[in-house]
Amino acid sequence: EVQLVESGGGLVQPGGSLRLSCAGSGFTFSDPYMHWVRQAPGKGLEWVGRIRNKPNSYTTEYAASVKGRFTISRDDSKNSLYLQMNSLKTEDTAVYYCARENYYLDYWGQGTLVTVSS
């Protein structure tokens, strides 16, 4: 059974940093591209970014709203995906989901809540 489990969310002050993790199981983690998608309270889904796999040099893409502040990485040996978030703003408050790509996003984690507030 495919599972994605996010962790690392919490309360952080504006300007602070946080690192989210996503542990994958039930599939060959190194194969697919992986994504982060977020959802602000009561709002819709916003794509954050994705990381390709090793054959594609682990290249990354980001939404304009997070580019230069967020970094996506992965450690295939640990079946883990990461989202390093720096210079956090109040508008980054959201539930952050990791998701597996099969062109479309076929599996999603349950999400982890990040609250940016003073």
Added chain:
Amino acid sequence: DIVMTQSPDSLAVSLGERATINCKSSESVLHSSNNKNSLAWYQQKPGQPPKLLIYWASTRYSGVPDRFTGSGSGTDFTLTISSLQAEDVAVYYCQQYYSSPRTFGQGTKVEIK
């Protein structure tokens, strides 16, 4: 960026009746190489992550009831729930995976009338 626009923002439908959600992309998401539309539909119930319903615009994902049907091509797409059930109350999102940034529609909330 490709902008995805859904309509309506919300709708209330009686149990057993048809619900129709539209999704329009600002550019075509049809791949000429394989004649497939890179368009997916997701269902999100309160407190849950999104779930994949439809991909390639019209292919139902494994385990999705056949009352859910996706249609359309190019820039105009539709998700139809043929006979609304109580468990279908949710927010539905379209998403294009034709190009980055991947973009979602704003969501359509489906309720029982």
